Amino acid sequence: MNKPATIKDIAKALQISTSTVSRALRNASDVSIETRNAVQALSEQLNYRPNKLALSLQQKQTHTIGVIVPNLDYVMSNMVKGIDEVALEAGYTVMVCQSNESFGRETINAKRLADSLVDGFIISVSSETKVYDHFKKLNAPMVFFDRLAKGIHAPGVRLDNFEGGFIATEHLIEQGYKNIAILAGPQNLSISNHRLDGYLAALKKYKRKVEEDNIIYCDFNQHYAFLATEELLSKKKRPDAIFTISDRLAIGAMLAVKEKGLSMPDDIGLVGFNNDPVTSLVAPSISSVDQPAFDIGKAAAKLFIEQLHNDGDMRDVEVVLKPKLIVRESSLRRS
Amino acid sequence: MNKPATIKDIAKALQISTSTVSRALRNASDVSIETRNAVQALSEQLNYRPNKLALSLQQKQTHTIGVIVPNLDYVMSNMVKGIDEVALEAGYTVMVCQSNESFGRETINAKRLADSLVDGFIISVSSETKVYDHFKKLNAPMVFFDRLAKGIHAPGVRLDNFEGGFIATEHLIEQGYKNIAILAGPQNLSISNHRLDGYLAALKKYKRKVEEDNIIYCDFNQHYAFLATEELLSKKKRPDAIFTISDRLAIGAMLAVKEKGLSMPDDIGLVGFNNDPVTSLVAPSISSVDQPAFDIGKAAAKLFIEQLHNDGDMRDVEVVLKPKLIVRESSLRRS
DNA sequence: AGCGATGCCGGGAACGTTCCCGGTGTGCAA
DNA sequence: TTGCACACCGGGAACGTTCCCGGCATCGCT
Secondary structure, three states: OOOOOOOOHHHHHOOOOHHHHHHHHHOOOOOOHHHHHHHHHHHOOOOOOOOOHHHHHHHHHOOOOEEEEOOOOOOHHHHHHHHHHHHHOOOOEEEEEEOOHHHHHHHHHHHHOOOOOOEEEEEEEOOOOOHHHHHHHHOOOOEEOOOOOOOOOOOEEOOHHHHHHHHHHHHHHHHOOOOEEEEEOOOHHHHHHHHHHHHHHHHHHHHOOOHHHHHEEEOOOHHHHHHHHHHHHHOOOOOOEEOOHHHHHHHHHHHHHHHHHOOOOOEEEEEEEEOOOOHHHHHOOOEEEEHHHHHHHHHHHHHHHHHHOOOOOOOOEEEEEEEEEEEEEHHOOOO | OOOOHHHHHHHHHHHHHHHHHHHHHOOOOOOOOEEEEEEHHHHHHHOOOOOOHHHHHHHHHHHHHHEOOOOHHHHHHHHHHHHHHHHHHHOOOEEEOOOOHHHHHHHHHHHHHOOOOEEEEOOOOOOOOOOOOOHHHHOOEEEEEEEOOOOOOOOEEEEEEEHHHHHHHHHHHHHOOOEEEEEOOOOOOOHHHHHHHHHHHHHOOOOOOOOHHHHEHHHHHHHHHHHHHHHHHHOOOOOOOOOOOOOHHHHHHHHHHOOOHHHHHHHOOHHHHHHHOHHOOOOOEEEEEOHHHHHHHHHHHHHHHHHHHHHOOOOOOOOEOOEEEEEHHHOOOOO
16 A cells, blocks of 8 residues: 655655666666666566556646546447447547536536546537537537537437437338338437438438328336337328337337237337347347448548647537448238 | 626726635635625626636646446446435536446546546546556546446445345355255456355355356356356256356346246246346346446445545545345245 | 767756644733 | 744755757868
8 A cells, every 4th residue: 555656756765866767767868878777677676556646636637538428228328338449549548428418417427528628529419418518618629429410510429319319110001011110219309300301301211291290209218118119109191100219118108009009010010220230139030230330430530639639620520420220020921 | 698707897897806705705704804705796696607627727636536436326326326426515527438348348437537637536447457557657646436436545335246146146055946056247256256255155165056157257247147048057967056146147047947837936046236126027026136336336436535534544434235025026035 | 189979967946735823903901 | 033933935956857058069062
């Protein structure tokens, strides 16, 4: 439990100055081979570890990235893993905070991280967040991923959500479903709007009429999805397929379909979003749009580091990755 | 993008010394009411935020906790949420690192965090870890949770895994299952051993004979579980129930049971562990031992902070929380 | 012999705080 | 008047680094 050795200790023991020790440790020039060896030997012996605090204070950078995410579900935790991966590689440490989808929590997390003097932020905004001033105040480099911040001029990495909504809907159409409903997410989230746009575009391409009451906005909440689906299924003009903006919603929808005594995929087709492992475990297994979560995380971290080291203005950069439809039983009417 | 204001800036602007500013900001004594007001007004105006780096360097504590976890699955992410909760409350920031169940990753994560000068660690060890020297070297206060480190003399918070194994097995016995197998985890993990011990104790209590080849050690891997179960089911003396040490293993087992064309819970009973949401979504839904993940996280963080502020030796403290069996279709033979 | 180049090293400031200690001024009692 | 308590403030060290600058040898070249 004795105090960690410092550069001063080494200097004193070797009767040389701290400057020389510092140089010797960093293998710089201006140090004779003998002193360098002596210093390095002693530092090893004393188990010297440079004090990052002092270093950071000096050079005004901490080599730490603040990551704020709304939750740590399957997709997010993979994205974070991706961030971790490249951050570690690049010599950065990552501080992960969960906002729990709460605006207040997000704000105080941001403040805290800023006070801890992170070099910048990698953020996915909470579903509650409608205004972005708390991010602007940070006055630090940041990159958004997955759920971007509309109002902020900063680089971002995201899935092509439009494409995701499109291929899901197109697939349902190709499977012969005629009246396709959508459980969309909260209206302020761009990801849900983009998926909805993809849905609309697919309907348009195949010249299907858009029924206004086939579009349901609801929270990312399984129970809401259940209720919404119950209502959908009791309409006169009942939909014969449902596309949901997330797998959790899909689960809720599926439960409602079962409750109603309808069969899947025959009576009702279903496609979810995220390719959560659950989708392949339930019966019937649920088709879902897979997103390259790990890669999105990696791209975000790469973008962030690039931005730090690069003087060029990258605020307009937006990396968009492609989704992939995983077809399973819930939507496979014709083989 | 102008530099953040420092205490010096305020001092200079107000023509007073930095010491006085420092005192005024901390509402300390030895400052006249007027100067204090002036300082606080100006600091607000300049949006002054104390530099934590400098502070930490001075007082040799960072108010940061390093958290190392093997993964961020459902249970873990809830535990981390619990840690977050009380850490935030107590004014600490949390750095979460995933070891991905890898010993090497765990080691370098620990080193990195130590270098970043966290005040201590809250750790759940990776399944690969069999030796604990890398933790001892850290020479910092630490608390283990969930998966404890046998070799290390440090406080810990864990589930009563023995109890969990016991109630799961007892439940199966009470449901009339005669020949109960267990898919245990890696042999070096204490949690899996304790659950196994609970299983054995239950068998003993009801005077059941222990069949050696009903005990299968396997990784936390769904596919292994599938294979192991296939083998179990093709024995002459086929088991009629399986208790698995985790829900992921339970899923694997269930798939194997279905593949074999056996019915559940009639031919084969099944109980998992963790109460992952998946268990209630599959058909049949899977009985599982629920652990109070959030509370375990909270307890760990509390213990950690207590340890920091407390001079007393807490190295022998071990908090043990109780599990709860959630009975679902997979093991319910008699209603 | 003189001169610059080069190799090696030390001194000290700086990063932004806190904290200890000592100093000054005022008011009040002896 | 002297003394003393008290309120208020400033100076400077310290935390552990790096970095700039200047100094002293030594060497080689003219």
